[in-house]
Amino acid sequence: MDIQQVAQANRFGALIDRHQAQSGMYATGTIVSLILSFVLMLFCSVGIPLGNGWTLNGGVYALALSLFFLIATCYFGVMTIAALGINLYLFQHGLIYCSFGKRRIIPYDEITVIWQGQVSSEHHEENPPSEERYVIETADGDRLVLGQMFANLQQIGDLVQQEFVRRQLPQVLNTYRWGRSIHFGLFCVSRTGLTTTNGILAWTDLKVITLQDGILSFTGNAGRSLEWLNISTANIPNVCLFLALIQQILHSREGAGMVASDTY
Secondary structure (H helix, E strand, C coil), X not given: CCHHHHHHHCCCCCEEEEEECCCHHHHHHHHHHHHHHXXXXXXXXXXXXXXXXXXXXXXXXXXXHHHHHHHHHHHHHHHHHHHHCEEEEEECCEEEEXXXXXXXXXXXXXXXXXXXXXXXXXXXXXXXXXXXXXXXXECCCCEEEECCCXXXXXXXXXXXXXXXXXXXXXXXXXXXXXXXXXXXXCEEECCCEEEECCEEEEHHHEEEEEEECCXXXXXXXXXXXXXXXXXXXXXXXXXXXXXXXXXXXXXCCCCCCEEEECCC
16 A cells, blocks of 8 residues: 555545655765775774884774774664655645654644654753754654654644644633643643743733744743743643644733744
């Protein structure tokens, strides 16, 4: 059964885009590492047999470096082969991730959590790294990691998050309007305002939320920056839904501001 047949069987609709993992970077790494390993091995074959002075020490060091680059060659070679076998198909109602003939079929309706950013990085650095991966979790416990192996990673992440928000936002808005709290990791959204471990920020005190370089920044109505609320998106599950919800809340208030973002 080909991809189109699988998509039809799952009622995914029309194909929007297809992405193949990039192998050029890994292929270049394979070639460079192999050349360096070969050159250093030649130096070893000359330096170590001489057995005296600088050439002996240099030969030993060259041998160690040669082994390191040989391991790097194996790593990049495996990654090159792996990249050639990875394809991602994005449809109207779901995605299909293919890796060496194995297919992972994920309808957008079954996505429960999307993590955006580097989860393992230090989230309070002065200049944190930009988002490098998206982690998609489904109701049945499936977990798909989309990383920099894809050249158009942000484009992929934007599309998946937009489809996720399209399906989840109406229900979340109803929960908010009924006076119930909605949790997004460190944040809690309610009719009272935005609650964090640092306290409550009333909606009347919030003007703009800006997403830039993977960091959420909050600005109050007086124009002052609420720096104690600056936080990495990697700490917030479903940050796309979080922003969409706050945008709806702020726009529903008289004289409200807006949510600014470099992603949406």
